[in-house]
Amino acid sequence: MKLPIVAYGDPVLKKVCVDIDETYPDLQQLISNMFETMYNASGVGLAAPQIGLPIRLFIVDTKGDEEEEAYKRVFINAQILEESGEPWAFNEGCLSIPEVREDVMRKPNILISYYDENWKQHKAKVTGFPARVIQHEYDHIEGKLFTDKLSLLRKQLLKGKLDAISKGNVSTDYKMRFPKQNKKR
Numbered sequence: 001m002k003l004p005i006v007a008y009g010d011p012v013l014k015k016v017c018v019d020i021d022e023t024y025p026d027l028q029q030l031i032s033n034m035f036e037t038m039y040n041a042s043g044v045g046l047a048a049p050q051i052g053l054p055i056r057l058f059i060v061d062t063k064g065d066e067e068e069e070a071y072k073r074v075f076i077n078a079q080i081l082e083e084s085g086e087p088w089a090f091n092e093g094c095l096s097i098p099e100v101r102e103d104v105m106r107k108p109n110i111l112i113s114y115y116d117e118n119w120k121q122h123k124a125k126v127t128g129f130p131a132r133v134i135q136h137e138y139d140h141i142e143g144k145l146f147t148d149k150l151s152l153l154r155k156q157l158l159k160g161k162l163d164a165i166s167k168g169n170v171s172t173d174y175k176m177r178f179p180k181q182n183k184k185r
Contacts, residue, residue, distance in 0.1 A: 009166025047140030
């Protein structure tokens, strides 16, 4: 089932999320719905806060290209243990902030601990684009958005556009829930 994606300005996007355990209700169905929602919106990652749930769950599927293999994972109760390497800029976007893309600096290597959808614990080193997507989604479960990493000037320049998004004045090919608008799209 495709779920509505929560738009910029919703308080759930600023919450530090809570851990879950194996008894979380209908977890496998939720994960399946998240993948369907992400694919429908042409995303490469989706975090639970983006569908209105303040839990430490996110998914990634970089789909791969000629240079990199596909990287598809479910991350439950993830903790980034280490980030390393020379930070590099990449033009990022977010399904919760449609029509806004900005260069964000991130380190190219991470060490992350997490549980997968079968509650198997992993500790993994991830590099390159998959590491960047993980860091972006991890920020979501920490109550941070990519716009929080921008300079004060860039944030000021984007203020009108971000306000418009929160009011529903944006066009997307997927369902969204807007904090300053009563109806769903």
